[in-house]
Amino acid sequence: MDGTISLFSAxxxxxxxxxxxxxxxxxxxxxxxxxxxxRLSAVVDEPWRAxxxxxxxxxxxxxxxxxxxxxGRPLVRTPFRVDLLPLEQRWSSGxxxxxxxxxxxxxxxxxxWALAAxxxxxxxxxxxxxxxxxxxxxxxxxxxxxxxxxxxxxxxxEALLRVTGRRRLAHVLELIGDAPVGAEPAWPSxxxxxxxx
Numbered sequence: 001m002d003g004t005i006s007l008f009s010a011x012x013x014x015x016x017x018x019x020x021x022x023x024x025x026x027x028x029x030x031x032x033x034x035x036x037x038x039r040l041s042a043v044v045d046e047p048w049r050a051x052x053x054x055x056x057x058x059x060x061x062x063x064x065x066x067x068x069x070x071x072g073r074p075l076v077r078t079p080f081r082v083d084l085l086p087l088e089q090r091w092s093s094g095x096x097x098x099x100x101x102x103x104x105x106x107x108x109x110x111x112x113w114a115l116a117a118x119x120x121x122x123x124x125x126x127x128x129x130x131x132x133x134x135x136x137x138x139x140x141x142x143x144x145x146x147x148x149x150x151x152x153x154x155x156x157x158e159a160l161l162r163v164t165g166r167r168r169l170a171h172v173l174e175l176i177g178d179a180p181v182g183a184e185p186a187w188p189s190x191x192x193x194x195x196x197x
Contacts, residue, residue, distance in 0.1 A: 015056075015059045015060045015108065016060055016061075016108075017060055017061060017062060017083060017084065017087070018087075018108075018109075019056075019060055019108040019109055019111070019112050020040055020057065020060065020062065020084075020087060020112060021087065021091070021103075021109050021112075022105075022108065022109030022110060022111060022112030022113040022114075022115075022116070023040060023042050023053065023112050023113065023115075023116045024040075024087075024091050024097065025105070025109065025113040025117075025127075025129075025130075025136075025140055025143075026042070026113050026116040026117030026118075026127065026128050026129065026130060027042045027043055027044060027116055027117055027128065027130055028040055028041070028042040028116060028130075029041050029042065029097060030084070030087060030088035030091050030092055030097070031080075031088070032085070032088045032089075032092065033080045035085075036082065036085075037080035037081055037082050037084070037085060038080060038081065038084040038085045038087065038088030038089075039077060039078045039079060039080045039081065039084060040057075040062070040064075040077070040078045040084060040087070041075060041076065041077040041078070042075070042076050042077075042116050043069045043071065043073050043074070043075050044073065044074050044075075044076065044116055044117070045073065045074075045117075046074065046185075047066075047074050048182050048183065048185070049074065049115065049116065049183070049186060050066045050074035050075070050076045051066060051182060052115050052180050052181075052182050052183040052186075053076045053112070053115050053116055054066050054076050055180060056111075056112060056115060056180060057076070057078060061083075062078045062081065062083075062084070063078060063079060064076050064077060064078045065077055065078075065079075096133070096135075097130060097132070097133040097136065098133075098135065098136065099135075099136045099139045099140065099143075103139070103143055104143065104146065105140075105143040105144060105146070105147050106147070106175075107147075107174075107175035107176055107177070110144075110147065110149075110172070110175050110176050111175075111176040111177060113127060114127070114172075114176050114186055114187065114188075115180070115183055115186055116128075117129075118186050118187075118188070119185070119186055120187070120188055120189040121162075123164060123166075124162045124163060124164040124169075125162070125163045125164075125169055125172060125188040125189075126154075126160050126161065126162055126163075127144075127151065127160070127161045127163070128158065128159065128160055128161075129159035129160065129161060130159065131158070131159040134159070137153065137159060140161070141153065141161060144161070144163075147175065148171055149163055149168060149171060149172055149175070150163070150168065151163045152164075163188075166190060169188045169189075169190055170190060172188045173187070173188050173190070176188075
């Protein structure tokens with residue numbers, strides 16, 4: 001890589017609340033409080049993931065707490081905030097999560113998605129989708145392709161997208177920047193990852 005910053009990379013502009021849309025590409029959910037405030041929450045797989053997500057939320061001006069969801073998995077949740085209402089209004093249709101019209105993914109959003117639900121596997125990189133929002137899946141594949149990251153849906157029980165190829169993985173790394181402290185296990189690797197099993 002030549003060290004130049006892509007216009008779409010996580011470092012292209014300062015961190016902002018709009019980046020939180022990346023969590024919604026994966027497990028995130030918005031909840032409204034009347035029409036006055038909204039909050040973001042995400043149930044994730046590992047405690048380190050929850051801690052890293054909470055820190056990244058705080059960097060964007062949204063305090064976030066880590067607790068346990070009813071299922072026992074880690075839960076990251078912001079308080080109800082007025083400034084999260086636009087995100088809730090764009091990503092919700094009644095009780096359903098929807099992808100906003102004209103949605104465009106950028107590196108900062110992809111960074112948050114990787115933190116919430118990304119993991120290296122073999123010579124590829126997996127991004128988990130929300131299994132309860134299947135209508136978003138094809139459109140997220142399109143959004144990734146527009147960002148120069150072609151991905152394929154994996155067939156199986158879980159809703160996963162897979163990015164393969166050294167050049168594509170290098171581009172993902174260029175877009176999302178360096179891993180936050182403690183989040184290294186979620187970051188793409190240009191060296192094939194072999195899972196102990």
